[in-house]
Amino acid sequence: MKKLTSKEEEIMQILWKLKRAFVKDIMEEIMEDKPHYNTLSTIVRKLEDKGFVDHKSYGNTHQYFPIVSKEAYRKKYVTKTIEDYFNNSYQNLVTFFAKEDKISIEELKEIIDQLEKDN
Incomplete structure (x- = not known):
């Protein structure tokens, strides 16, 4: 792709x-x-x-x-971006957004709560 x-x-x-x-x-x-x-x-x-x-x-x-879904395209290029710009680390990605004030501590806590509920 x-x-x-x-x-x-x-x-x-x-x-x-x-x-x-x-x-x-x-x-x-x-x-x-x-x-x-x-x-x-x-x-x-x-x-x-x-x-x-x-x-x-x-x-x-x-x-x-x-004929290519939005999800398939997103998965391919988000993964590629994380590999290329965040040293293949999702933690680095989240840290970047937190430092840029694109995500708040409250939102991070909500994400963690949601993940804990889903598991």
Whole structure:
């Protein structure tokens, strides 16, 4: 599975949300920096070439749908990020977010409580 560009990830987020969409449907979901229709169509076809989406043809138009789940993509690239930037340590990851004030002590305690309940 190849890493997606930020624009490709944005399009995949839309497809994961919509489940099935024509290019015009994807275009309607883009709030900022809307690409030209042909550019968006090219990005979607590249996603298809990379194996992330497939399509069903309706005459000259195509309805696209994801064939890679959001969960599968997230798992692959979160794991890769942790390996590359946090020395393969989830503790280092959590420490980073705590030091950056992205997660509070209370939230960490809630996570621990939830994990203890699940086990």
